[in-house]
Amino acid sequence: xxxxxxxxxxxxxxxxxxxxxxxxxxxxxxxxxxxxxxxxxxxxxxxxxxxxxxxxxxxxxxxxxxxxxxxxxxxxxxxxxxxxxxxxxxxxxxxxxxxxxxxxxxxxxxxxxxxxxxxxxxxxxxxxxxxxxxxxxxxxxxxxxxxxxxxxxxxxxxxxxxxxxxxxxxxxxxxxxxxxxxxxxxxxxxxxxxxxxxxxxxxxxxxxxxxxxxxxxxxxxxxxxxxxxxxxxxxxxxxxxxxxxxxxxxxxxxxxxxxxxxxxxxxxxxxxxxxxxxxxxxxxxxxxxxxxxxxxxxxxxxxxxxxxxxxxxxxxxxxxxxxxxxxxxxxxxxxxxxxxxxxxxxxxxxxxxxxxxxxxxxxxxxxxxxxxxxxxxxxxxxxxxxxxxxxxxxxxxxxxxxxxxxxxxxxxxxxxxxxxxxxxxxxxxxxxxxxxxxxxxxxxxxxxxxxxxxxxxxxxxxxxxxxxxxxxxxxx
Amino acid sequence: xxxxxxxxxxxxxxxxxxxxxxxxxxxxxxxxxxxxxxxxxxxxxxxxxxxxxxxxxxxxxxxxxxxxxxxxxxxxxxxxxxxxxxxxxxxxxxxxxxxxxxxxxxxxxxxxxxxxxxxxxxxxxxxxxxxxxxxxxxxxxxxxxxxxxxxxxxxxxxxxxxxxxxxxxxxxxxxxxxxxxxxxxxxxxxxxxxxxxxxxxxxxxxxxxxxxxxxxxxxxxxxxxxxxxxxxxxxxxxxxxxxxxxxxxxxxxxxxxxxxxxxxxxxxxxxxxxxxxxx
Numbered sequence: 001x002x003x004x005x006x007x008x009x010x011x012x013x014x015x016x017x018x019x020x021x022x023x024x025x026x027x028x029x030x031x032x033x034x035x036x037x038x039x040x041x042x043x044x045x046x047x048x049x050x051x052x053x054x055x056x057x058x059x060x061x062x063x064x065x066x067x068x069x070x071x072x073x074x075x076x077x078x079x080x081x082x083x084x085x086x087x088x089x090x091x092x093x094x095x096x097x098x099x100x101x102x103x104x105x106x107x108x109x110x111x112x113x114x115x116x117x118x119x120x121x122x123x124x125x126x127x128x129x130x131x132x133x134x135x136x137x138x139x140x141x142x143x144x145x146x147x148x149x150x151x152x153x154x155x156x157x158x159x160x161x162x163x164x165x166x167x168x169x170x171x172x173x174x175x176x177x178x179x180x181x182x183x184x185x186x187x188x189x190x191x192x193x194x195x196x197x198x199x200x201x202x203x204x205x206x207x208x209x210x211x212x213x214x215x216x217x218x219x220x221x222x223x224x225x226x227x228x229x230x231x232x233x234x235x236x237x238x239x240x241x242x243x244x245x246x247x248x249x250x251x252x253x254x255x256x257x258x259x260x261x262x263x264x265x266x267x268x269x270x271x272x273x274x275x276x277x278x279x280x281x282x283x284x285x286x287x288x289x290x291x292x293x294x295x296x297x298x299x300x301x302x303x304x305x306x307x308x309x310x311x312x313x314x315x316x317x318x319x320x321x322x323x324x325x326x327x328x329x330x331x332x333x334x335x336x337x338x339x340x341x342x343x344x345x346x347x348x349x350x351x352x353x354x355x356x357x358x359x360x361x362x363x364x365x366x367x368x369x370x371x372x373x374x375x376x377x378x379x380x381x382x383x384x385x386x387x388x389x390x391x392x393x394x395x396x397x398x399x400x401x402x403x404x405x406x407x408x409x410x411x412x413x414x415x416x417x418x419x420x421x422x423x424x425x426x427x428x429x430x431x432x433x434x435x436x437x438x439x440x441x442x443x444x445x446x447x448x449x450x451x452x453x454x455x456x457x458x459x460x461x462x463x464x465x466x467x468x469x470x471x472x473x474x475x476x
Numbered sequence: 477x478x479x480x481x482x483x484x485x486x487x488x489x490x491x492x493x494x495x496x497x498x499x500x501x502x503x504x505x506x507x508x509x510x511x512x513x514x515x516x517x518x519x520x521x522x523x524x525x526x527x528x529x530x531x532x533x534x535x536x537x538x539x540x541x542x543x544x545x546x547x548x549x550x551x552x553x554x555x556x557x558x559x560x561x562x563x564x565x566x567x568x569x570x571x572x573x574x575x576x577x578x579x580x581x582x583x584x585x586x587x588x589x590x591x592x593x594x595x596x597x598x599x600x601x602x603x604x605x606x607x608x609x610x611x612x613x614x615x616x617x618x619x620x621x622x623x624x625x626x627x628x629x630x631x632x633x634x635x636x637x638x639x640x641x642x643x644x645x646x647x648x649x650x651x652x653x654x655x656x657x658x659x660x661x662x663x664x665x666x667x668x669x670x671x672x673x674x675x676x677x678x679x680x681x682x683x684x685x686x687x688x689x690x691x692x693x694x695x696x697x698x699x700x701x702x703x704x705x706x707x708x709x710x711x712x713x714x715x716x717x718x719x720x721x722x723x724x725x726x727x728x729x730x731x732x733x734x735x736x737x738x739x740x741x742x743x744x745x746x747x748x749x750x751x752x753x754x755x
Contacts (some may be wrong), residue, residue: 317609318555322587325600329591337573337583349573351588360584365577372668372682373578373707377541378569405534410667413679445680449667450537473572476541476579476665476683476705 004036008098041065048092049191055088058190066114068107070188104128107188108179128180129155136176142169154180197227197235197294206245206286213242213287217270220292222263234259234300238266242281243289250281254327257355258319259300265320272327326355339363343418344436345472346381374416374443376453376473383470386454394460396442402471407446414442415456437463443475451475504640506550509711513687513701517659523550524640525658526633530690533618533649536568538665541579542685543614543646544571545705545712548581550642551611557604559589560616561597567618568648579683580707585611594623598632605635605643612642619649629655652690660691666702669715682706684715 001021010031015024024031041064049067052059055078058070069088075081081103089099102113109128112135121127131154133146146169151157157165157177166174178184199220207213217240228235236259242250254269274281325334335351338361342348387401396415399408420436437458445451453473458464507520514520521527527546531539547556558571573583589604591597594617601615615632617624629645633656636643645657652660666684670677684704691697703712 317607318587321557321604321607321610324603325589328596328600329589333590335588335590337571337576337586337588339573339583345572345574349583351570354587363573363577363583365574372671372680373575375575375578376537376572377544377575377579378537379572379575380569403534411678411680443680445668447667449665449684449686450535451665451668451680451683452537473575474537474541474569475575475680476538476545476685 046191048095048097050193051091052088055084057192058188060188060190062107062111066111068110068188070107070190071103105182106179106185108176108186109182112180125181128182129153129158131180133157135180136173138169138173138176142173145169194231197224197231197297199224199227199292200289201291202289203287206288208283208286210281210283213281213283213290214267214270214274216290217292218263218267220290221266221270224292224294225261225263225266228261228294228297228300229302231297232299232301233297234261235266235294235297237294237296238269239293239295240270241291241293242287243291244283245285245288248284252281253295254323255331255355256319256323257326258323259298261300268320269323269327272324276328322354326353331355342421344421345375345418346379346383372443373475376451376475378474380472383455383472386469386471388454388456388469394456397444397454397469400444400454400469400471402452407450407452409444410447411445412442414444415440416443417441418455437467441472506642507711508546508549508703509706509709510701510703510714512714513703513712516689516696516699517692518695521546521550521642522658523642524636526629526636526643526645526656528645528647528652528655528657528660529663530647530650530652530661531663535664536648538683538685539648539663540568540614540616540646541683542663542687543616543644544576544581545579547612547614547642547644549711550644551585553585554609554611555585555587556611556614557587557589558614558616559591559597559601559604561591561593561618564616564618565590568616578707579705580710594621598623598628601643602631602635605632605641606639608639608641610639610641612644614644614646616646616648617650621647621650624653624655626654626656629657633657657691658693659689662688662690664688666715669704685712 003015003017003019003021003024005017006015010028013028015028015031021033045061045065045067049059049061052067052069056069056071056074060068060070062068071081071084075084078084078087085101085103089101092099100114100117102110104110104113104124109124112131113127116131116135118127118130121130133151133154133156134143135154136143136157138146146152146157151160154177158181162174162177165177175184179186201216201220207216221238224235224238235256237253237255240252242252244250252270252273254266254273256269260266322334332351332353334354336354338350338352340348340350384402388397389399390397396412397409399406401407418439418441420438422435425435439455439457440459441453441455443451443453451474452471453475454469454471456467456469458467460467504523505518505520506523507514529539529543529546544556544558547558560568571583571586571588576583576586589600591600597615597617601613604610604613613636624645632643632645635641645655664686666686668681668684671679671681682704684702687701687703689697689699689701702715704715705711706713
């Protein structure tokens with residue numbers, strides 16, 4: 001096993017990359033060794049590269065461990081190129097990186113200047129000319145041969161005729177030299193996120209029929225589906241734009257809870273959307289262009305048809321129903337209940353749009369099986385005020401009036417005291433209305449057998465002189 | 477005369493053909509757990525049919541709770557969808573996850589669809605009934621719901637039959653109108669049984685319901701039962717000592733308080749004639 005790379009402290013005691021591990025251990029028994037993982041390094045570099053998109057849109061990876069930023073025209077946003085470089089280096093150092101940087105007119109010069117430290121120079125050209133010949137990135141033997149010939153710096157090389165250099169060391173050496181000196185130019189290939197899939201159709205004649213337009217939209221959806229399949233993705237959000245010849249554009253947006261790339265499924269959603277429009281899709285003088293964009297996509301592996309309608313298919317079809325209903329009734333039209341860690345009853349659950357919540361939540365029941373439930377099936381939010389007659393001011397309810405009907409309490413259980421979230425109180429006050437009051441909950445059954453969940457809001461005499469009563473829920 | 481008899485037989489045969497009785501009746505029914513009731517219903521309520529549940533607006537907790545419990549029995553482990561309108565979720569409160577979990581119904585399985593109005597609700601209901609992956613569908617309608625006519629319910633019944641999804645039509649504060657429902661029930665809350673650990677009977681026990689079978693296609697109607705939900709077993713049970721057609725068998729509290737209560741009630745005239753019609 002050999003050392004792949006070393007940190008500054010290790011280099012300082014004389015270890016070098018390529019040394020065998022046994023030798024290195026012999027020289028420094030306390031050596032901390034980690035297995036090299038080039039893939040993880042590459043992933044990390046890509047993440048850093050994406051993070052640097054904040055400085056410039058042209059960011060490229062400079063393998064094996066460099067980043068190249070094209071900052072032409074970006075410096076003024078940071079108060080100068082040098083300030084931008086300082087900000088970028090600071091940010092990378094916060095991630096625990098040791099960074100060396102250089103700014104130069106060409107990517108190659110910057111690459112070389114960052115790797116081969118040289119003393120201060122009057123200008124960039126002088127600095128480049130002072131670089132050692134290793135900066136050319138030639139084969140090690142070639143660099144050694146150059147040194148033997150007495151050519152130590154790029155300035156020495158640049159003074160020689162290029163043809164002699166090309167004859168001895170090959171065309172690449174001359175190319176590299178010219179690139180470093182800013183005579184040739186190699187473009188940077190920046191790392192960019194994959195663009196959204198977009199399918200466009202232009203028509204020679206404006207098209208006057210909506211049915212025909214939808215037919216074409218289906219073809220476009222099929223085309224988008226093919227491109228999604230190439231990326232092993234499925235669309236989560238589709239946007240269709242109908243451009244009318246008089247300049248009006250109709251946008252239609254649909255969203256799905258599971259990624260899809262099946263054209264008929266996409267079209268079903270668009271038809272649903274069109275059915276639900278308050279203004280029908282009016283072609284007017286005709287549509288002259290249509291555009292379908294996949295605004296959001298998620299990984300979707302190629303599916304295999306289940307043999308006999310297995311579990312996966314079942315789920316998919318409920319998801320399709322959720323999509324259709326959500327398009328008709330709005331995003332929050334179909335909801336799913338998600339538990340929340342709070343003991344305040346109305347805050348113990350969230351109703352989230354079913355189209356977005358994916359992972360099934362785990363609900364834990366406070367009631368033991370076989371015992372009557374302690375929480376109602378229906379919750380009123382906000383609670384509804386009721387009039388209550390109790391035999392004692394802090395006692396259980398005797399009868400109450402809700403929705404103009406008098407209910408005689410025949411059985412009750414309680415109180416279950418639920419304190420407000422006092423730890424959220426401002427300024428440390430304990431009994432104040434900033435976080436609410438203590439609630440005493442009673443499970444009551446009236447003479448006809450209807451079961452209710454009611455509470456007294458506040459402790460008699462402490463939090464309120466005359467605490468009010470509220471109806472908070474219905475049991476089955 | 478003979479002619480008309482002939483026509484009548486032909487028509488009857490035609491109707492029987494249209495009705496399309498399922499060949500095997502066993503697995504298309506789900507048992508409620510209440511033995512006498514299941515026996516009368518030939519093994520339970522039919523899957524893939526529409527069942528109507530009526531309750532006054534005061535009995536809304538019991539009626540919708542009963543609908544949810546029936547939906548759970550009908551659906552095994554498949555997702556449930558509860559369709560309601562914005563107005564309903566304002567008036568009736570929101571389904572509460574911890575309470576559902578306490579009744580033995582997994583809240584993650586429940587989807588709640590909130591529609592703008594009754595028209596949209598009925599359209600969505602037919603759409604949902606066409607989705608065979610759904611376990612059961614609860615459709616909550618409040619008030620008279622004039623849009624729910626014979627055509628609308630027939631459309632739902634056909635969709636339910638084709639997909640096998642059980643539809644529970646929850647009619648809160650509504651009156652029975654002609655419909656294509658398989659069964660029609662009136663649901664009321666019943667006083668719960670005292671808990672074994674509480675002999676004094678001060679504490680409300682497990683949820684109990686009083687059911688009246690108002691109508692049933694091709695079967696007896698006008699029967700009454702009392703059921704109690706057993707969350708441990710995941711089914712209904714008979715209330716011990718209950719006898720059919722006898723509603724005042726349980727506890728003096730109910731009998732004693734009834735007259736006093738009816739006096740104090742805000743009278744609900746539309747309710748009583750309706751019950752009379754149905755009987």
